[in-house]
Structures are given as structure tokens and as C-alpha cells.
Amino acid sequence: MFTDHLQKAFKDIGVKFHKKVNSPIRRFSGQNLPDDSIRLDTSGDKRSPFVLRLGKDADGEIKLLNVDTSQHGVLLQIQQENVKVNFLCGLDEFDKTFIARVPNQGITTVANAKDALKPPEVLDAERSTPRMGKKKNKHKRRNSAWLRQGEWFFIPMPKYEPGDSAILRKNAPLMVAGNRAHKAELVADTAGESRYISIMDARRSLSKKGYERLMKENSKEQYKWEMRSESSSIYVKGRITAPDHKTLVLNIWHRAVPNRELSRTSGRIATTFYD
Numbered sequence: 001m002f003t004d005h006l007q008k009a010f011k012d013i014g015v016k017f018h019k020k021v022n023s024p025i026r027r028f029s030g031q032n033l034p035d036d037s038i039r040l041d042t043s044g045d046k047r048s049p050f051v052l053r054l055g056k057d058a059d060g061e062i063k064l065l066n067v068d069t070s071q072h073g074v075l076l077q078i079q080q081e082n083v084k085v086n087f088l089c090g091l092d093e094f095d096k097t098f099i100a101r102v103p104n105q106g107i108t109t110v111a112n113a114k115d116a117l118k119p120p121e122v123l124d125a126e127r128s129t130p131r132m133g134k135k136k137n138k139h140k141r142r143n144s145a146w147l148r149q150g151e152w153f154f155i156p157m158p159k160y161e162p163g164d165s166a167i168l169r170k171n172a173p174l175m176v177a178g179n180r181a182h183k184a185e186l187v188a189d190t191a192g193e194s195r196y197i198s199i200m201d202a203r204r205s206l207s208k209k210g211y212e213r214l215m216k217e218n219s220k221e222q223y224k225w226e227m228r229s230e231s232s233s234i235y236v237k238g239r240i241t242a243p244d245h246k247t248l249v250l251n252i253w254h255r256a257v258p259n260r261e262l263s264r265t266s267g268r269i270a271t272t273f274y275d
Helices: 004-012 110-116 120-127 137-139 208-217 219-222
Strands: 018-021 038-042 049-056 063-070 073-080 083-091 099-101 147-149 152-154 167-174 183-190 194-198 225-229 233-242 245-259 269-273
Touching: 004 018, 004 073, 018 083, 038 073, 038 083, 049 147, 063 110, 063 183, 073 110, 083 110, 099 110, 110 137, 120 152, 120 245, 147 245, 152 233, 167 233, 183 245, 194 208
Parallel strands: 018 049, 038 269
Antiparallel strands: 038 049, 063 073, 073 083, 083 099, 147 152, 152 245, 167 183, 183 233, 194 225, 233 245
């Protein structure tokens, strides 16, 4: 698998890239993956290297889709047989490395990969905020429409007050599978349902019954969908803390929404990123 072009791409954004072959490959949970697996890693430390790990029988193709030095990002696509997975790699505002798996369909640049990570609530907030200004403000840590801390977006809700149905908690964690917990001083939430998200297009989703119906029709489709548990309404207020992230102080209620990163394992392609 030819990767010399990747070393230059990552060097252009200020980090190193290494390839390691014939080493055991594990999932994020520690479970071994097959010998023909591929995994992309980074520690999440300041300008830590990205490492492509290839199992001893790994065979596939890795494409460099885009490099954006102004946004310190690289967009890659890894393909094995019929499975294609896109990864957005780069540096955050504190020069710490990250990897995010993004949808395949229509994602060709670092900029639209970042947009694809935004949930509908965030895009709606941008469209309804007249003071968004220049396009570059859409990818900053904060703007007039929202604030961001790691994988969580916080949308100001000045008229919101928790109702009788809201579950109120203090110093409660905000969790996304595979990531370290963020903690909010005050949380008001209503649990939502689990849905299956298309790895080809995160805008498509199925209920449990819809997924089961699809599996009866074509069981091979199971590798094209990932299950995610979604909480439809989470509101937070006060101090928002997280390891390796700057503390936010929210004086009014904000709606908290996780980004749309897909599951980090698909078939025999995986990634590890310690956020």
C-alpha cells in the first residue's frame, strides 16, 4: 500500500505520519481485529503523529481526498472490497490531533467534511443567525450561533426553562461512545430512541423496526448501518468541563448536541482517537 504521498500531506499541516505493518490490530475496546484489518490512530496530544497500522494480511486502498492547510486538515478514504470509509484528520484550535469518521457521499473536502459533522440543529442555528459573518466563522470553536467543546455543540436557548417532564441533574456527564465524558454543572434532558445511521450518508436513519425489515430483505446491508443512541433534548447550564478542553461557562440554558461522527469501526477498518 503506497503511502509516501500521505507523509507529505500530513507534513503540510504540521504533523508526522507513520505506517506500521504486520502488527496485531485491536479495536478501541481492546478486542482483536482480523489480520487483514486496517487501523488509523492518533493519541490526541499536541501535534502527536498519525499512525496507519496494517495487519499482516491487509489489502486495500487509501486515497488522499483533500488537504487544507488553512484549516489544518487532511481528508482520507480507506477502501477494502466494497467498504469505503472517510476520515477527517487534523489539528484543533489547541494544536491537538483528532480523527473523525465522516460520511462518504458528497464529502470531498476538509471544509464540507467539517460541515457533515454538524447535526441538523447546528445547521439550523447557523441559518437562523444573521450575524454569522464570514464562512471561516463556521468552523471556529465559537461564533454567534453556537459554541463547541470537543465533539459537543452548545446552542443558546435564551427562552428555555425546564418543564415538568425534564430530568434535572447536577454535575452530570455528557457521553458519546468511545470518547471521554464532558461534565455539565446543570443538565435537563429527555431520553430519545436508538436509531440506525447510514455509514454512506449520515442524513439517512432507520428505526429498529425499519432496520430489522431491511435485514430480512437483504442481510448484506448490515455492514452499511451503525446503531446510535440519541438523546433528543439535552439542555445544559453553568460550567462545562472536559479533559484537555478549555472550560466553558454558560450563563443561560444551551441545547447540547453531539457531532455526527460515525462509529469508529466498520468491517475491518477502524480508528482509535483518545479525546
